[in-house]
Amino acid sequence: MRPLKLVMSAFGPYAGQTVIDFSKLGEQGLYLITGDTGAGKTVIFDAVSYALYGQTSGGVRDANMLRSQYADADTPTFVELEFSFRGKCYRVKRNPEYRRPAKRGGGMTKEKAGAELYYPDGRVPVTRMSDVDKSIVELLGLNHKQFTQITMIAQGQFRKFLDTNTDERSKIFRDLFHTYFFQQLQDRLKQDAAAKRNEFAEQQRRSEQALNGISCIYPVYTEQLQSFALRHYEGCVEEVLALVDTIITLDEKEQQQVAAAEAVVTKNLTALQDSLSAIDKKQQLEKYMQTTEVRIAGMQKQLEQEAAAAVQRQESLQKLEAEFSEAQKDEVELAQMQTERQQLAARQRELQQLQEMQQRYQRQEVALLQKRQEYKQACDNFNHLNELSDACFD
Structure with missing residues (x-):
């Protein structure tokens, strides 16, 4: 001015x-x-x-x-x-x-x-x-x-x-020569420097925490890690990283060996599970065969009873036919004979049903024979699986 x-x-x-x-x-x-x-x-x-x-x-x-x-x-x-x-x-x-x-x-x-x-x-x-x-x-x-x-x-x-x-003179000169920008830049640089220092300290803390968390099962390397930790990892970061790479390499080899052993165990376990499944199927088949044999035996007894009853009905029918032929002349007897004829027709139908039941019985006998053959085949398979299982565990 x-x-x-x-x-x-x-x-x-x-x-x-x-x-x-x-x-x-x-x-x-x-x-x-x-x-x-x-x-x-x-x-x-x-x-x-x-x-x-x-x-x-x-x-x-x-x-x-x-x-x-x-x-x-x-x-x-x-x-x-x-x-x-x-x-x-x-x-x-x-x-x-x-x-x-x-x-x-x-x-x-x-x-x-x-x-x-x-x-x-x-x-x-x-x-x-x-x-x-x-x-x-x-x-x-x-x-x-x-x-x-x-x-x-x-x-x-x-x-x-x-x-x-000094502070008041500095403020006067800043206002006079408009050096606010330089003061703001200086303050910004101080803030950035403080932030970088804090970031570096935080990274250093995290690094030290991560390094302190390293452990291994090898005594010789454990002693080296402890010696580095006592020095707070100062001046030996590259040595620590090289040591960690060595430990990781050994761990990878150990993991490969463990993976191979796990594969063998998994294979044997799968074979064992297959054997157990076959044994379970055999037990279910034996139980089904026992149930089927009991049912067949009951059906055979029922068929025999029905066959005996059919023979008796046949004899009765023949007797009724003889009586019918003798009573043709008498109307009353004729009517009775007609009634008996109807009854005879009903018995014939029953006889036919018995014959059909006999045929079903014969078919079931054939099915039973087939089931017995399947049972024998399952037993052979079971014995073969047992031999394989014994060979796996040997």
Whole structure:
């Protein structure tokens, strides 16, 4: 920021309107204000500071005490500053609260404190005091304290800036030179470094935990692992990995041998299960044969009984036929004979059924003979499986 023109009206010791044209002093950026004590040098600092921030440079004078006691009642009190910032010209005007003659009716009235900020692009000026304060800080990137420490160094204030602690000076320079990006980058790098350190520590912890969990059944390798663990695996990671590869190779050979033995056992177990299945089938077949023989024996006895009954019925039929031939002449006897003939027909049907049952019996005898042959074949198979089973277990 470079001041171009300062206008002070009834401000401090300046009773009238005083104009200071800084543009005539060149563009070097440093101005030295000198003069006798009490000449009003500090007031110039106060005027610039008040125009921008509404506060004096040293913070000694209150804003409500800035009206000149030498000014006429009709002379307004205000400070107006034109300044250049980044190649563009801005204008800010402020006035403190003071009493002035009333425009109507006579007497005195209060002039309220006010502020105005004009932009170079012609936009609507900012007129609210709080908005002007905020806009100036956003524009210059400095608050009042920082501005008075680095831009306007009044007599006795330079030492105060030098005595400021490092953190506060760093913040002032960051705001002034806009080095927030570098601070953010530095903070980000610190966070990333801390995260990487934590990640490395976590990986180291996991690695050590994994290595501590390694065990084997080989005593000589177990002793080596224990010796590495006592050293917390420092400087011997490659040796540990080589040792682990050796243990894995031995474990793979052991697993292959175990797999081969399991295959032999599985094969013998399958043969044994087949033998047990054949034995179970033989037992079921024997049980079925026993049940079938009992049923056949019962059927044979029933057939014999039915055959004897059929013989008796045949004899009765022959007797009835003889009696029928002798009773043809008698109608009564004829009717009886007809009845007996019907009965005889029924017995003939029963005889036919008995003959059919006899045929079924003969067929069942043939089936029984076939079942006996199957039973004999199953016994031969069972004996053969027993011989195979004995050979497997030998």
